[in-house]
Amino acid sequence: MSLQPISLYPIFAERVRSNIPVALVTVIDGPHIGATMLVSPSTDAVGTLGDSELDRVVARDALGEVEAGRTGVRHYGPQGQTTPEDLVDTPTVRVFIEAFSPPPTMWIFGAVDFTAALAKVAKVLGYYVVVCDAREVFATRRRFPMADEVLVSWPAPLFSQRGSALTSRDAVCILTHDPKFDVPAVQGALATNVGYIGVMGSRKTHAKRLERLAEVGITSADQLARLMSPIGLDIGARTPEETAISIVGEIIARRTGRGAPSLRDSDGLIHK
Amino acid sequence: MRELLNDIERWQQAGKQIAVARVVDIEGSGPRDPGAAMAVNEDGEVVGSVSGGCVEGAVVAEALEILRGDNQPRLVKFGYSDDEAFAVGLTCGGIIHLFIAPLTW
Numbered sequence: 001m002s003l004q005p006i007s008l009y010p011i012f013a014e015r016v017r018s019n020i021p022v023a024l025v026t027v028i029d030g031p032h033i034g035a036t037m038l039v040s041p042s043t044d045a046v047g048t049l050g051d052s053e054l055d056r057v058v059a060r061d062a063l064g065e066v067e068a069g070r071t072g073v074r075h076y077g078p079q080g081q082t083t084p085e086d087l088v089d090t091p092t093v094r095v096f097i098e099a100f101s102p103p104p105t106m107w108i109f110g111a112v113d114f115t116a117a118l119a120k121v122a123k124v125l126g127y128y129v130v131v132c133d134a135r136e137v138f139a140t141r142r143r144f145p146m147a148d149e150v151l152v153s154w155p156a157p158l159f160s161q162r163g164s165a166l167t168s169r170d171a172v173c174i175l176t177h178d179p180k181f182d183v184p185a186v187q188g189a190l191a192t193n194v195g196y197i198g199v200m201g202s203r204k205t206h207a208k209r210l211e212r213l214a215e216v217g218i219t220s221a222d223q224l225a226r227l228m229s230p231i232g233l234d235i236g237a238r239t240p241e242e243t244a245i246s247i248v249g250e251i252i253a254r255r256t257g258r259g260a261p262s263l264r265d266s267d268g269l270i271h272k
Numbered sequence: 273m274r275e276l277l278n279d280i281e282r283w284q285q286a287g288k289q290i291a292v293a294r295v296v297d298i299e300g301s302g303p304r305d306p307g308a309a310m311a312v313n314e315d316g317e318v319v320g321s322v323s324g325g326c327v328e329g330a331v332v333a334e335a336l337e338i339l340r341g342d343n344q345p346r347l348v349k350f351g352y353s354d355d356e357a358f359a360v361g362l363t364c365g366g367i368i369h370l371f372i373a374p375l376t377w
Binding site (some may be wrong): 071269 | 294
């Protein structure tokens with residue numbers, strides 16, 4: 001097939017490695033099976049599916065998919081027709097649109113032993129991990145070699161500079177145990193669209209924290225309901241590593257809307 | 273496919289022919305979501321996975337058939353069924369649709 005005069009793979013690999021959102025679009029059924037196109041925001045699509053009108057329509061759809069981080073199959077007519085009437089009596093082109101979006105982010109506040117374990121587990125799950133603590137002696141690369149960034153900072157500046165980038169896929173975990181640091185971190189996180197906010201501490205600490213949050217004006221039930229505190233699933237975790245598993249387990253369960261019982265004790269589909 | 277890039281490039285530099293298999297659709301319960309991928313080179317070396325290990329062997333066979341045969345992409349499905357057509361089953365009871373193609377783009 002001579003549809004692809006230029007090699008797309010190097011462009012694709014470069015974008016994926018640079019965390020530039022990209023959709024890898026492939027005809028999986030139809031006249032030009034195997035034809036491939038790359039679609040990224042704010043740049044022209046590269047490659048062709050064999051018809052310029054089909055390219056235009058699919059590129060538009062792929063852009064939406066890559067922005068939403070969704071992967072799946074779509075059906076078109078040979079010239080990109082999408083309405084059911086247009087598709088009657090025409091062969092269907094099936095197109096697989098695979099979205100490669102930047103990895104989700106986890107910000108961990110507090111440079112403690114639990115942080116190292118959580119950062120490690122978060123990396124296994126593919127998170128871009130940022131560790132943040134105001135204490136220079138604790139927030140070091142040497143202690144957190146697995147983190148993508150280790151920042152010596154108070155929470156407020158980090159949230160004001162980068163908080164707007166947090167989305168429902170991202171997580172903020174506050175492990176400091178220190179109200180001086182916890183309160184501004186919670187305040188900062190609540191002002192973002194981050195999907196998960198977990199705060200470590202005993203039930204007593206949590207009750208005290210709520211008082212401190214009230215002092216800075218955070219009293220709305222809707223806001224407070226976003227806090228997972230005490231942090232983590234009730235699996236009896238003791239060590240930093242076990243606690244890390246309970247935290248990421250909770251993040252997964254919140255995302256999928258599950259109550260996190262054992263599969264043995266429920267029924268229905270394992271994968272939905 | 274993100275996790276396959278390094279191996280793919282190592283094979284490319286060694287001048288190997290490569291096929292990539294990707295999960296494109298799942299019916300019912302499936303172990304891996306669309307986008308799960310594995311790559312196979314002409315020597316039968318494999319990286320990545322497309323299921324919980326149930327169909328990988330069959331996928332390698334398909335990929336090698338493509339690389340050693342007509343070099344044409346194909347859509348294949350594997351699932352649990354009474355149908356004799358399904359040579360390989362998924363233990364979880366679903367059907368996965370895979371697109372297997374030589375890496376020529």
